[in-house]
Amino acid sequence: MIYLDHAATAFPRARGVAGAVATALDIAGSAGRGAHGGARQAGSLVDECRARAADLLGGDDPRRVVIFPSSTLALSTAIADLCLGASAQSTLLIGPLEHNAVWRPAVRGLSEERVLLLPSHTNGLVDSAALETLDPAQALGVVVQHASNVSGLIQPIEEIGAWCSKHGLPLLVDGAQAAGIVPTVVERIPALRVYTTAGHKFLGGPPGIGLCWLAPGYEPEPLWIGGNGVDSELSRIPAGGPGRFESGTPNLPGIAGLAAALRTFDDDPPAARFSRLAAIRKVWVEDLSAIEGIEICGEGGPGLRTPVISLQVAGFDPNEAAALLDERIGARCRAGLHCAPLAHRHLGTFPEGSLRIAPGEEVSDEKRGVVIAALAELCREGVTGRR
Numbered sequence: 001m002i003y004l005d006h007a008a009t010a011f012p013r014a015r016g017v018a019g020a021v022a023t024a025l026d027i028a029g030s031a032g033r034g035a036h037g038g039a040r041q042a043g044s045l046v047d048e049c050r051a052r053a054a055d056l057l058g059g060d061d062p063r064r065v066v067i068f069p070s071s072t073l074a075l076s077t078a079i080a081d082l083c084l085g086a087s088a089q090s091t092l093l094i095g096p097l098e099h100n101a102v103w104r105p106a107v108r109g110l111s112e113e114r115v116l117l118l119p120s121h122t123n124g125l126v127d128s129a130a131l132e133t134l135d136p137a138q139a140l141g142v143v144v145q146h147a148s149n150v151s152g153l154i155q156p157i158e159e160i161g162a163w164c165s166k167h168g169l170p171l172l173v174d175g176a177q178a179a180g181i182v183p184t185v186v187e188r189i190p191a192l193r194v195y196t197t198a199g200h201k202f203l204g205g206p207p208g209i210g211l212c213w214l215a216p217g218y219e220p221e222p223l224w225i226g227g228n229g230v231d232s233e234l235s236r237i238p239a240g241g242p243g244r245f246e247s248g249t250p251n252l253p254g255i256a257g258l259a260a261a262l263r264t265f266d267d268d269p270p271a272a273r274f275s276r277l278a279a280i281r282k283v284w285v286e287d288l289s290a291i292e293g294i295e296i297c298g299e300g301g302p303g304l305r306t307p308v309i310s311l312q313v314a315g316f317d318p319n320e321a322a323a324l325l326d327e328r329i330g331a332r333c334r335a336g337l338h339c340a341p342l343a344h345r346h347l348g349t350f351p352e353g354s355l356r357i358a359p360g361e362e363v364s365d366e367k368r369g370v371v372i373a374a375l376a377e378l379c380r381e382g383v384t385g386r387r
């Protein structure tokens, strides 16, 4: 098997994750539910996960990190809250390559016509200079991804934040594809209210865990409420802090697994990972570009990228190409729209989407060679019609 789907979920998980998940299942108690030994043991894992997440994202206060069941739920919560004060004229400004985790809640909160795309370059990079041409009078805020799950493109969130700050607009950033490999200091991004991410992608944790940093003093309306082990005598949820959002029994195995993944950053920070992965991406792009019949989507133009590459394979639908790669060489790539129809519309690959290669560090040069040879063979078949 050659795993090329890190943008969907990490495999293998980070060092220590599987053991931490299993060990958590043997803890006799639930976090925040009582004061006995098991509850305290569980609580200390939650505290560790929160503290490490704050540290990784550059947040000063661990209590501003909320643990969600996924980054999707964190985004839905934040976007629904942004739309609460909407009028018939309100708009929401979003990036041109957004995932459905942003687009769908935005459209539900307003309407398709009132969700507007930020100006961008041909490759989808938000054009910071062109932001000045926008009239932000009706905008409720800006939501933009930090890195694309289609092309890996990294958005200039500091510059977008500076424009937001000038116009008094809140900025929400979807960091699902960036956290862990794109160095980030949330406290230094102007106008940033919310930064969300998924625990199971480039952080290397288990699925079922999302993280959300909330700016100090920003307390959106939760999407669900209930018991959380604090202020239980009251009919209302807490006015602030993680307890406002973390109703329901926490996913302790997931939290323990994510805490283990976050420990690996102690001796291998995001900047080091990014430079290794950028080198890996470069070699893949060089090899792919040399194949006649392969077109890389959204490549070129300004901007840095994470190790996520989208392709068109001459003569093949992306799903067909992915199935053949799996069948012939055991390569696991994702094909289609990758839950990001906006990105494919922008890059001209809608509705068929792309074949996505998202390699990790474990893929050897030899295995890359096998994939490149198999893709070259596919292109020959596609071009000559011998399929």
Ligand SMILES: Cc1ncc(COP(=O)(O)O)c(C=O)c1O
Binding pocket: 007, 008, 070, 071, 072, 073, 099, 101, 145, 147, 148, 149, 174, 176, 177, 198, 199, 210, 339
């Ligand atoms: C850019 C982006 N945002 C949000 C999400 C949603 O993450 P999750 O499915 O883990 O909630 C994903 C997942 O693919 C993503 O790639």
